[in-house]
Amino acid sequence: GQNIDQPTEMTATEGAIVQINCTYQTSGFNGLFWYQQHAGEAPTFLSYNVLDGLEEKGRFSSFLSRSKGYSYLLLKELQMKDSASYLCALMDSNYQLIWGAGTKLIIKP
Amino acid sequence: GAVVSQHPSWVICKSGTSVKIECRSLDFQATTMFWYRQFPKQSLMLMATSNEGSKATYEQGVEKDKFLINHASLTLSTLTVTSAHPEDSSFYICSARLAEPYEQYFGPGTRLTVT
Numbered sequence: 001g002q003n004i005d006q007p008t009e010m011t012a013t014e015g016a017i018v019q020i021n022c023t024y025q026t027s028g029f030n031g032l033f034w035y036q037q038h039a040g041e042a043p044t045f046l047s048y049n050v051l052d053g054l055e056e057k058g059r060f061s062s063f064l065s066r067s068k069g070y071s072y073l074l075l076k077e078l079q080m081k082d083s084a085s086y087l088c089a090l091m092d093s094n095y096q097l098i099w100g101a102g103t104k105l106i107i108k109p
Numbered sequence: 110g111a112v113v114s115q116h117p118s119w120v121i122c123k124s125g126t127s128v129k130i131e132c133r134s135l136d137f138q139a140t141t142m143f144w145y146r147q148f149p150k151q152s153l154m155l156m157a158t159s160n161e162g163s164k165a166t167y168e169q170g171v172e173k174d175k176f177l178i179n180h181a182s183l184t185l186s187t188l189t190v191t192s193a194h195p196e197d198s199s200f201y202i203c204s205a206r207l208a209e210p211y212e213q214y215f216g217p218g219t220r221l222t223v224t
Contacts, residue, residue, distance in 0.1 A: 016175060021125050021156075025115055031211065033212070033213075035215075040111065040200075040218060040220075041218065042155070042202045042215040042218040043202075043215050043219065044215065045212055045213070048211075087152075087153070091211060095206075095211050096155075096158070097143075097155075097213060099152055099153050099155075100152075100153045102152060
């Protein structure tokens with residue numbers, strides 16, 4: 001089966017950097033996604049990693065290590081609007097997404 | 110990026126009635142669409158996978174006779190909640206998947222309240 005773990009909640013300061021970790025166990029792997037979800041809204045796509053390494057997109061970067069079953073989302077120059085839940089999702093061998101419970105990120109001034 | 114729309118964005122209905130929610134991929138063709146449900150402060154729960162031209166695949170515990178899914182074209186899938194009950198009140202979200210590299214794009218969601 002599959003299992004995904006990410007912290008329930010994190011707090012960071014405006015302007016700082018935060019790293020949200022995601023660990024997983026799976027028998028089939030076709031990529032690791034990160035989504036952002038603001039309260040009361042649908043998720044929006046942030047990143048997709050299928051190969052090991054770091055993918056950078058502006059203030060957001062995502063890292064994957066397949067051998068370690070580990071990914072992280074790095075947010076730089078935090079803004080108040082970054083307060084949201086961040087969802088880690090694993091794509092299994094059937095190309096279905098298996099969702100983590102999400103990490104609620106609270107940004108303080 | 111790919112755009113997915115949902116209609117309506119919110120709906121209030123009486124117990125026992127049926128409600129139809131539409132999901133459209135506006136600028137791409139989606140052979141596969143997904144329907145999720147999310148209760149407050151809980152994770153996304155996949156209800157069913159909808160493939161164009163074929164029957165939907167429902168997740169365990171989801172009643173296919175209650176949640177009717179139709180994926181008649183490459184840009185439209187519908188979810189009909191039949192004989193709605195207050196416990197069906199939730200946030201229903203659809204997503205559409207690109208063929209490559211399998212990214213899923215979400216609609217804005219439909220908030221259903223059953224009174």
